[in-house]
Amino acid sequence: MTTAEFIREYRERDIRQLALQANRFPDVDMPYALDQIQGWQIARRKLPKWAACDGVIFPPHLSMEQCSSEPTAQYKLNLAMEWAERVDHASSMTDLTGGFGVDFSFTSCAFAAATYVERSEQLCSIVEHNLPLLGLNNATVVCADAVEYLSTVEPQTMLFLDPARRDEHGAKTVMLADCTPDVVQLLPKLLEKSRFTMLKLSPMLDWHKAVDDLQGTVREVHIVSVGGECKELLLVLSTVVESELKVYCADLSTASAPSSLFVYTPGSSAPVANSKLKTQNSxxxxxxxxxxxxxxxxxxxxxxxxxxxxxxxxxxxxxxxxxxxxxxxxxxxxxxxxxxxxxxxxxxxxxxxxxxxxxxxxxxxxxxxxxxxxxxxxxxxxxxxxxxxxxxxxxxxxxxx
Missing domain, CATH: 3.30.2130 (VC0802-like)
Incomplete structure (x- = not known):
């Protein structure tokens, strides 16, 4: 049995049990097969369209757990399309922190040309393999450091960043300045090189402080939940568009379009008086x-x-x-x-x-x-x-x- 045959036949099995039976399959690259089976099992829940696509290669477990789900990726595509229309420019985008490429595979559909940038050679190889299978033919894969590449890139319609939120010890960080790359330090270059920049940040981060740290350049804050759990914080930065800050609270349930969306301007309402409960009233x-x-x-x-x-x-x-x-x-x-x-x-x-x-x-x-x-x-x-x-x-x- 080949490794590919093993993956197809056993992909619904418990990987812990499969690992214990490795000696039964001497011709199978078991570490790779178990990564693929585990990746497919996660994708079946988070990325059903990817799981249904034959030949897609999945990365190690951490990348799969950290990647976006289809509903949140679709939300970002819709947001990218709205902003591209708003700035009357949909020619190009660059994802500076490509990762597994889920967000890139969606947001790139809003642009004529798209560039995926990632410093991990392994992830670049995986994404270069997967993109054609997913029907994406407008994309270029570049293996490079985000900060170094940003200095050389031509001006884009959109730049996208999902800064790493773990320190060198693997602990989670929630402060904007502690993420890698440091978006605050890169801010002048991001504004120079894009008509708008979309940042994907930890839902644990204090969005008020992030807006303050980004020095008046944030035009929209999007807080995105799926199935009752807050999943992502998205900030849209631009100096091309001048507008009052708006906050979008989107609950996607399990669909790609919001099942509820509340939009407001911070500080626009005076405090409302507390209710006086009366037991006799329904x-x-x-x-x-x-x-x-x-x-x-x-x-x-x-x-x-x-x-x-x-x-x-x-x-x-x-x-x-x-x-x-x-x-x-x-x-x-x-x-x-x-x-x-x-x-x-x-x-x-x-x-x-x-x-x-x-x-x-x-x-x-x-x-x-x-x-x-x-x-x-x-x-x-x-x-x-x-x-x-x-x-x-x-x-x-x-x-x-």
Whole structure:
């Protein structure tokens, strides 16, 4: 059995079990085969179109885990196309930190010519092999250091950077200045060599500080979530286009187009008054999506959708009427109770299990679940929070949408 045949036949098997059986397949390059099988298994989840393409070579595990998923890569393509049209120029782009080439394979489709730059010879070889299989014939692969190449490149429509977010010891970094290459240091050259630059950064990074560090050149901030988890922070830099900073909070769910998108201008709304909960009123409680939680745009959200915060630190919002297009999850509040034992006993009658979340509350989910003696799961949702007056309450709810 050849290595290629082994990969095709066993690619759905557990790689740990396959590694233990290596002696059964003396003609198979087992380290390479296991890399390919593991890569294909990750791609089947993150990059189904790539997984369905025969002949694609996958890189070592770390590159596969760090690469973009199809929904986030498609989002970047849409963003690149919008900006290319905005600057009336879609001739060329260069990805200075190519990696496995997922983002490049998508964003390059917006331009007549595209250049992939990567200092790893192994990744360059893999990408050069894969691009034709993916139908990309407008691309050039260059093995070079990003900083050195930037000094020689002709002016481009778009430059794309995904700086490495690990230090020399492999530890994650979240400060812009700690990434490699140092975008702040490269800023003058990036602006000189592009009509706009797109930066892909860690979702852990403080986007407010990043905007400040980039000295007034950031035109858009895009906070992208997939399936309820914040995945990417994208910044678009330009001196060609002068505009007020806008922040885009996109929740992609599992599709390539946003299932919810909230756009706002930072500081555009005055603080909204806290809501005063009344147990006799039926209300709706709204939980913002992960991108909005990351953005911290709670005043703007409340003003835009006519909802009221439970308190400044709860990050839960109430309304008397349903809000059909709220960017997050909405629930019907059936009962509200304090932590008084008598009230709790009455409010929890008939509830044997529930989904519990704590927001600005003194107990953890595990501690609260133990105290309430309620199992996990079911269609009841309990939000434990603290009001502006300091009262600890449970909002017992069911999902509205």
């Amino acid at each position: 209300k709706f409680v709204h939980e913002p999506n992960a991108s909005i939680m990351k953005a911290g745009c709670f005043d703007e959200l409340a003003a835009a959708y006519g909802v009221s915060p439970v308190s400044r630190n709860s990050h839960l919002f109430l309304s008397d009427e349903p809000v059909e297009d709220f960017p997050g999850r909405s629930f019907v509040v059936e009962r509200v109770t304090t932590m008084n034992k008598g009230e709790l006993r009455k409010a929890l009658v008939g509830i044997e299990k529930a989904n519990i979340a704590t927001r600005n509350f003194p107990l953890t989910v595990a501690e609260l679940r133990k105290r309430l003696k309620i199992k996990d799961g079911g269609d009841v949702y309990i939000f434990a929070t603290t009001t502006a007056e300091g009262e600890h309450l449970l909002l017992i709810s069911r999902k509205y949408r």
